[in-house]
Amino acid sequence: MAETTRLEKVSPVAIIGGETDVGRSVLPAFLDAGIFGVALFSCRETAAAYAQAVHQGRLKVVWGRMDNLMRLHSLLVIHEVTALFYFGTSEPNCLRTLHQAVGRYTTDLPVIVCHRQADGQEALRRWQRMPLRLGIVQVEEIFGPGLVPSTQTPCPDPPISVQQTELAPGLTNQPSLSADEQTQHDYVYVADLADALILMAQQVRQQKRSLCLPFRSGWRFTRQQWSSLHTMAAAGQWHVPEIHAIPSHPWGWRPRRTLEQALRETYTIGPTSRNHQDRTPGIGLRQAA
DSSP: OHHHHHHSOOOSEEEEOTTSHHHHHHHHHHHHTTOOEEEEESOHHHHHTBHHHHHTTSEEEEEOOTTOHHHHHHHHHHHTOSEEEEOSOOOHHHHHHHHHHHHHHOTTSOEEEEEEGGGOHHHHHHHHTSOSOEEEEEESEEEBTTBOOOOSOOOOOOOOOOOOOOOOTTOOOOTTSOTTTTOOEEEEEHHHHHHHHHHHHHHHHHHTSOEEEEOOOSOEEOHHHHHHHHHHHHTTOOOOOOOOOOOOOTTOOOOSSOHHHHHHHHHHTOTTOSTTOBOOSOOSOOOOO
């Protein structure tokens, strides 16, 4: 699956919502995968982080807000994008703008979104009602450089059944925790999420229809276990449990790293240490009004 993801690019692609938490984490993973992107930014500081990628021609920056119909539509037309990855809000106004912009461009454009369990079922229903060629990647939780363990209460969806993981020292549940706090959640590393999003774009384009599919790593922990694991990883203590069961996926997707490798990258690479990022101001672009 990893080779397929890397060889069958869907470039150039539009990246909308790159200033959100998920967008800031996925965009570097896209660049690592060799994707050429056109990102819509409204904040100079966020765009400045990608100065090196811009100067190397691997990323183009367009200034504007995601609720600006003319700016979004012109981005699609001028750059002739082959897919759109949306990490912005699911508020009706933004979705309406997205619908209108894509409709004026081409209704065949794959629009790929990531839906986390914490986003809620109402957000999922909003997407499913959109008359676009959608690809919805469903995950429970995401982690990676710049993403701290979630403290949000998830939706009460039944978890996918996988074999119980072997807990490392210190990763035990407290008897006083509520039933929800003792529920295990599946955690997907952001680089693997990028693979899933690219793969979804390919499948939507090939099958010429909307698709909605869950992606599960098999890395399942309660929130207390996950928090303890991150605390130890941040301290350089790599007591990472062995995962005995990785759920099969109909498209062959699976994590390309072990959990320990993903955690080491999370705490050794960091959100500003990738070779395509540069926090130095002076990207050479002006912020749009």
